[in-house]
Amino acid sequence: MPDQTTGSRPTLEAVAARAGVSRATASRVVNGGAGVRAPLVEKVNRAVEELGYVPNHAARTLVTRRNGAVAVIIEEPEFRIFSDPFFEQQVRGISRELTAHDSQLVLLWVEGPGDHERIARYLGGGHVDGALAFSLHSDDALPALIDRARIPVVFGGRPAPGIDPAVPYVDCDNRGGAREAVGHLVGLGRRAVAHIAGPRDQTSAVDRLHGYHDVLPDADPALLCQGSFTEDSGARAMAELLDRRPDVDGVFVANDLMATGALRTLRERGVRVPEDVAVVGFDDMASVIDRTSPALTTIRQDIEGMGRLMVKLLMRLLDGTDGAAPASVITPTSLVRRDSA
Amino acid sequence: MPDQTTGSRPTLEAVAARAGVSRATASRVVNGGAGVRAPLVEKVNRAVEELGYVPNHAARTLVTRRNGAVAVIIEEPEFRIFSDPFFEQQVRGISRELTAHDSQLVLLWVEGPGDHERIARYLGGGHVDGALAFSLHSDDALPALIDRARIPVVFGGRPAPGIDPAVPYVDCDNRGGAREAVGHLVGLGRRAVAHIAGPRDQTSAVDRLHGYHDVLPDADPALLCQGSFTEDSGARAMAELLDRRPDVDGVFVANDLMATGALRTLRERGVRVPEDVAVVGFDDMASVIDRTSPALTTIRQDIEGMGRLMVKLLMRLLDGTDGAAPASVITPTSLVRRDSA
DNA sequence: CCACTGCTTGAGAGCGCTCCCAGAGAGGAG
DNA sequence: CTCCTCTCTGGGAGCGCTCTCAAGCAGTGG
Numbered sequence: 175m176p177d178q179t180t181g182s183r184p185t186l187e188a189v190a191a192r193a194g195v196s197r198a199t200a201s202r203v204v205n206g207g208a209g210v211r212a213p214l215v216e217k218v219n220r221a222v223e224e225l226g227y228v229p230n231h232a233a234r235t236l237v238t239r240r241n242g243a244v245a246v247i248i249e250e251p252e253f254r255i256f257s258d259p260f261f262e263q264q265v266r267g268i269s270r271e272l273t274a275h276d277s278q279l280v281l282l283w284v285e286g287p288g289d290h291e292r293i294a295r296y297l298g299g300g301h302v303d304g305a306l307a308f309s310l311h312s313d314d315a316l317p318a319l320i321d322r323a324r325i326p327v328v329f330g331g332r333p334a335p336g337i338d339p340a341v342p343y344v345d346c347d348n349r350g351g352a353r354e355a356v357g358h359l360v361g362l363g364r365r366a367v368a369h370i371a372g373p374r375d376q377t378s379a380v381d382r383l384h385g386y387h388d389v390l391p392d393a394d395p396a397l398l399c400q401g402s403f404t405e406d407s408g409a410r411a412m413a414e415l416l417d418r419r420p421d422v423d424g425v426f427v428a429n430d431l432m433a434t435g436a437l438r439t440l441r442e443r444g445v446r447v448p449e450d451v452a453v454v455g456f457d458d459m460a461s462v463i464d465r466t467s468p469a470l471t472t473i474r475q476d477i478e479g480m481g482r483l484m485v486k487l488l489m490r491l492l493d494g495t496d497g498a499a500p501a502s503v504i505t506p507t508s509l510v511r512r513d514s515a
Numbered sequence: 516m517p518d519q520t521t522g523s524r525p526t527l528e529a530v531a532a533r534a535g536v537s538r539a540t541a542s543r544v545v546n547g548g549a550g551v552r553a554p555l556v557e558k559v560n561r562a563v564e565e566l567g568y569v570p571n572h573a574a575r576t577l578v579t580r581r582n583g584a585v586a587v588i589i590e591e592p593e594f595r596i597f598s599d600p601f602f603e604q605q606v607r608g609i610s611r612e613l614t615a616h617d618s619q620l621v622l623l624w625v626e627g628p629g630d631h632e633r634i635a636r637y638l639g640g641g642h643v644d645g646a647l648a649f650s651l652h653s654d655d656a657l658p659a660l661i662d663r664a665r666i667p668v669v670f671g672g673r674p675a676p677g678i679d680p681a682v683p684y685v686d687c688d689n690r691g692g693a694r695e696a697v698g699h700l701v702g703l704g705r706r707a708v709a710h711i712a713g714p715r716d717q718t719s720a721v722d723r724l725h726g727y728h729d730v731l732p733d734a735d736p737a738l739l740c741q742g743s744f745t746e747d748s749g750a751r752a753m754a755e756l757l758d759r760r761p762d763v764d765g766v767f768v769a770n771d772l773m774a775t776g777a778l779r780t781l782r783e784r785g786v787r788v789p790e791d792v793a794v795v796g797f798d799d800m801a802s803v804i805d806r807t808s809p810a811l812t813t814i815r816q817d818i819e820g821m822g823r824l825m826v827k828l829l830m831r832l833l834d835g836t837d838g839a840a841p842a843s844v845i846t847p848t849s850l851v852r853r854d855s856a
Numbered sequence: 857c858c859a860c861t862g863c864t865t866g867a868g869a870g871c872g873c874t875c876c877c878a879g880a881g882a883g884g885a886g
Numbered sequence: 887c888t889c890c891t892c893t894c895t896g897g898g899a900g901c902g903c904t905c906t907c908a909a910g911c912a913g914t915g916g
Contacts (some may be wrong), residue, residue, distance in 0.1 A: 179863050183641065185873085186872065186873065186874095187872075195895080195896085196895065196896040196897075197872090197896085198896055198897080198898095199894085199896075201737065201873070201875085201893060202874095202895090203875085203898045209628075209894065214894090228639055228640045229872085229873080230577070230635065230871085230873065231575045231640055232574075232576035232577040232641070232871085233573075233577050233871070233872035233874085233901090234872080234874075235572075235573035235873090235901095236573040236574050236577055236870040236872080236873070236874090236900095236902065236903085237872090237874045237900080237901050238901090241573075246622075266624070272635065273624075277635070278621055278642065279622045279624070280620070280621050280622070281587075281619075281620045281622045282609075282619075283607070283620070285611075289614075292614065296619070298569055299570070299572055300524065300571060300572055301572050301619065307619075329898070393858070395738075481864095482909095525905085526901095527902065528902075528903095535866075536865080538864075538866085538867090538903080538904095539865070539866060539867080539868095539904080539905080542903070542904060542905085543904095550863075550864070550865095552863095552864065552865090555865085571901085571903070573901085573902080573903090574871090574901070574903040574904085575902080575903055576871095576901090577872065577873085577902085577903070577906075578870080578903055578904045579871090579905095580871085581906070656895090713913055743887090
């Protein structure tokens with residue numbers, strides 16, 4: 175009988191002893207069993223079962239230099255990004271895909287510049303194989319931070335220009351989606367199609383604005399209004415638009431939340447949607463859409479899918495069939511027709 | 516010159532060599548430097564600096580058997596718990612406290628029974644030092660799962676009866692808070708004080724109901740209504756209450772979200788708050804309170820603080836001054852007087 | 857001047873695992 | 887029957903670190 179008196183967890187050694195094989199063979203079986211004859215595989219597996227053996231992660235990491243963990247970096251400078259439904263969906267996708275790759279999700283919550291030193295040290299400390307981050311603002315210190323840690327990283331959302339262009343990212347086709355939205359409004363016969371844009375320092379907002387201009391390069395600047403992706407800012411922008419151009423008959427709003435605000439303003443002013451003004455949003459965020467009336471026509475993006483793609487890209491980086499760094503991925507968008515346009 | 520030709524990260528060995536000391540001394544300095552003479556400490560620190568040395572986590576874990584990581588288990592059976600503001604605040608507290616303890620937050624996202632096997636394996640695999648979980652429903656399989664992994668755990672919220680009573684948890688004083696809420700209404704001279712309760716399978720809701728009965732043991736059962744912690748259920752319950760007992764002049768609602776619904780119903784029915792009916796909620800959830808009118812009087816609980824406490828409790832468990840398992844903690848609540856009562 | 861105490865320091869043994877390499881069989885070709 | 891090849895298995899080194907233990911070295915009292 176092997177010494178099993180201690181309360182500690184059984185080691186590979188113990189499994190090997192019980193199965194009557196060497197540690198090397200036991201290891202092979204535990205890791206898939208390639209090149210081990212069936213009867214031995216059987217024996218080892220039984221020993222694993224009986225002993226309740228679980229590989230020691232630290233020991234394995236020490237020699238393989240693989241952690242099986244990926245950091246997800248969350249910055250919360252001003253908003254409650256954590257409870258943002260967009261973000262939630264993306265993290266869900268990440269979590270699912272990570273699980274599929276037998277990797278763990280380590281949450282790094284950055285609350286301010288004071289945390290940067292700590293985060294950099296952590297990332298550089300070999301605790302995780304790679305990192306996933308989200309590009310929020312162009313004045314973000316995060317990219318530099320990660321760059322310093324010399325760790326593979328994939329961004330969610332196109333990083334602001336100026337960031338190392340070699341860093342792969344996953345983003346939806348903001349520009350193309352915007353084109354489709356505006357094209358839809360134009361196709362509906364709308365003559366004065368306005369745009370309520372998002373913050374200038376976010377690439378997604380900038381790209382959507384570009385998409386608008388792609389279709390309407392000569393649009394009256396008065397048809398352009400600046401919002402900040404919040405519901406109230408959308409309401410205000412819509413009011414301004416109605417004041418400046420009372421003849422406006424179509425609006426492409428850069429996100430659903432602002433579109434909700436715009437719909438509110440239109441309702442308050444007695445403007446009919448879509449008869450008088452047709453409205454198209456962006457995101458197709460279920461929790462927002464549910465509350466709109468009339469039901470919001472919008473551009474859908476597969477947010478969870480983007481989260482999964484981020485992981486897939488990172489894994490490819492890690493598997494490092496060297497040299498060929500995977501390119502960024504732009505996922506397609508689609509128009510979802512509802513009642514508002 | 517030491518061999519620094521490889522691109523790999525420097526080891527303690529390298530630091531020791533550069534500082535002209537032994538690996539043991541270098542290790543001592545890196546870990547606080549107790550019992551090492553000042554000049555050597557200085558030398559080693561300089562070497563660390565120059566080499567950009569970062570300790571190898573896996574190697575350290577291998578010998579210390581401490582991971583510096585804690586699992587936060589999130590179950591998402593039906594609701595979007597992740598984007599729940601309550602949850603967000605709690606996780607923020609956890610994250611902050613974990614950082615203070617130099618530990619990392621590993622997110623374990625349980626999506627269904629299919630994940631249980633994986634989670635149990637992970638928890639039992641020595642990847643994390645302990646786990647934090649939240650008690651949601653009484654039919655929860657989670658506690659059994661964690662029990663099986665034989666890993667220290669602290670719950671957020673009192674677990675349902677039937678769960679191992681030795682497991683420590685952190686919860687607010689639901690019952691006392693409810694007593695205070697009802698007492699406040701009674702103190703205001705309200706004669707027919709009703710209660711809109713939360714789901715029966717959640718201990719927080721049950722405790723709040725108990726608190727109500729503590730103050731009003733002989734309350735008319737018609738003054739009791741069942742909700743499900745959602746806004747709509749609160750609205751429906753309020754309507755039912757008004758139908759059953761038109762003379763109702765006070766309501767203690769088991770959470771703010773339902774209170775919002777109740778306020779809506781009251782407004783729609785032309786009932787004045789607080790003149791005709793005084794309303795007290797529970798939670799003091801900023802994002803909910805902001806939207807209520809009149810401003811909701813409610814019971815405040817320190818949600819972030821509870822998150823932090825969960826970590827503190829777990830750390831005490833881990834430091835294991837054996838035997839004395841830390842007791843659960845009940846945090847105090849306080850009445851926040853606003854306009855609705 | 858020597859033994860003794862107390863504080864620093866270094867040598868070395870692992871922690872549990874993977875992986876390289878050599879050796880042992882087995883089977884086919886000469 | 888021997889030699890060679892191929893497949894499978896075991897021995898053993900070593901990943902980077904911590905920690906125990908003993909040696910070294912002052913300083914002190916007898």
